[in-house]
Amino acid sequence: MLYLIGLGLDLKDISLKAVEALTKCSKVYLEIYTTALPYKKAALEKLIGKKVTIAVRETVENNSKEFVKEAKKKNVALLVYGDPLAATTHISLLQEAKKLKVPVKVLHNSSVFSAISETGLQLYKFGKTTSIPKWQKDYKPTSFFRTIEENLSIGAHSLVLVDIGLNIEEALHELNEASQGKISNIIVCSRLGTDEQYIVYSTLKELLKNKKIQLQVKEPFCFIIPAPLHFTEAEFLELF
Amino acid sequence: MLYLIGLGLDLKDISLKAVEALTKCSKVYLEIYTTALPYKKAALEKLIGKKVTIAVRETVENNSKEFVKEAKKKNVALLVYGDPLAATTHISLLQEAKKLKVPVKVLHNSSVFSAISETGLQLYKFGKTTSIPKWQKDYKPTSFFRTIEENLSIGAHSLVLVDIGLNIEEALHELNEASQGKISNIIVCSRLGTDEQYIVYSTLKELLKNKKIQLQVKEPFCFIIPAPLHFTEAEFLELF
Incomplete structure (x- = not known):
């Protein structure tokens, strides 16, 4: 067996x-x-x-x-x-x-697929999941961002997993490059479901430059790109 | 606490x-x-x-x-x-x-959100979740089907939960009414993650008339409306 x-x-x-x-x-x-x-x-x-x-x-x-x-x-x-x-x-x-x-x-x-409910976002409203691959010197795929755009087109949140070996700074950088200014707010979830759970809701711009926040993010971590929020979701996110 | x-x-x-x-x-x-x-x-x-x-x-x-x-x-x-x-x-x-x-x-x-992976469908490809409410004599909402259509528009599978108190026959009937012939294949998952787990992949039409299958479906159960399948998904579904 x-x-x-x-x-x-x-x-x-x-x-x-x-x-x-x-x-x-x-x-x-x-x-x-x-x-x-x-x-x-x-x-x-x-x-x-x-x-x-x-x-x-x-x-x-x-x-x-x-x-x-x-x-x-x-x-x-x-x-x-x-x-x-x-x-x-x-x-x-x-x-x-x-x-x-x-x-x-x-x-x-x-798994992370259910634990993202800790953000107060409704699991029902999550669309397709995508993941950020580790970029190579001459291979920098941005196609993962298409899934986020598809989800946004139907008002769905996106869970964005991050490939193993990619740190928070690199992952944020790749997301920023791929999105070309098309998204504003993101949620970072670190060590969900453990005593070290850390969730931050901010702008991508702010997170890119805030080293203090970056230092608090440990593996495993993931991103969520929220679609327009229900008022109860917005209220809950204000806690982070 | x-x-x-x-x-x-x-x-x-x-x-x-x-x-x-x-x-x-x-x-x-x-x-x-x-x-x-x-x-x-x-x-x-x-x-x-x-x-x-x-x-x-x-x-x-x-x-x-x-x-x-x-x-x-x-x-x-x-x-x-x-x-x-x-x-x-x-x-x-x-x-x-x-x-x-x-x-x-x-x-x-x-939860059902992860156990649906037993079907061989990729969790990554699931879109928003919807649920079938118990219809009342003079209130028969079909809006849940809109979510399925939105998901299909971006090639995403739909997990369809079924409200407590609704049996398989009623749930299939409501889905059939709401979809107005717009879907063909569906997957029924019963008691996922238990020894009694039962998964069937068929057409909605067949399931509506097949009492033998209906009898094998016990609570809790859910439906999945698949988007176009990846060949590995199709191969796996043939097992059911």
Whole structure:
């Protein structure tokens, strides 16, 4: 059996069902290539009472067949920060498992997709999600901004994820370049669902120059570009 | 302290953090007016080792001030199926608590917003969420369909929630009336994230007349109206 287990957003967000499943597993992998964890691997190992093997993209994605095959003979768990299927990359594991007739159990958990409700914005009003890729010297795609514009055209908020390895300053810079002055207010959410949760609502212009705010933003973080606000949303955002 | 605790989708989806918080609470409420639970209250009480008081809308929403006040003197928990802030109604509790200076902790959990990834559709491609209200004899709003059309205009999938008290037959009927032949394929998801999970991908026309499928759909359930599919999404949907 292959268990795809969501860790949720904080160390102790793991579910009773997951803890139970882990007792049956002889191998436990931890996926760390799609998101940065807000806690140490050792703390997780202590909590679940199991040694955890770091899974790199090479193992899980590029050799997904081999990875899934291991779960044919024994119980294997892949721990994923947030919800295990929020990233499309893990959906392909389900398909691989179907092909190889390996049974899979998915254990969902909280993720950034629900925790953004902490901003007071209505989850119902979020449109498509996009993400800011790390720009290379000669490859600087701005197409992620098109999704934001599409969402704005139907009055939908945009959740903007930020690729791993991109710091707040770089991410704000890329957003600024791509948007070419077309957006004003943004929300930055850092470490949602943890005791270190930090939310700031400001203008992109202000955030670009405010190093003090930037220093308070830790991984994982994301942006929200709000569409026109309902008055209860506006009222709530004033708190940040 | 007021704890807003997400129960996730299945009985044992409750987190270690939540179990820990509950040991500190002298009063535990269970919210059952926004979603139908797929398990019995008694099973939950046994699991957490606490008596649970059913919270009706009258108590939490209409008398939110009184409700929050109770948490001024003691630790009170409100258990909510799924994620506690997914429904806007609980965001207003946060605001009330701020006004009354009652500290609040939100413990997120999995919800239908992430579990729809079980369909193989990319979470990134979901647009705004809408819900089908229970029609009254002389009030039959179809405006929820506008959101689906807006989403389709930008190539986004639509998650369509179904109001509590509406059975599958009624919900399909309302969707059919409101859409006036403008949609073909739909996905029905029943009891996502539980062992009874049931997903069906078919045409609205077929589902309307297929009583055998309808009988397999239990509360809670939701619909998804897919936008044009990526080939990996199409491939995955063929499994259902």
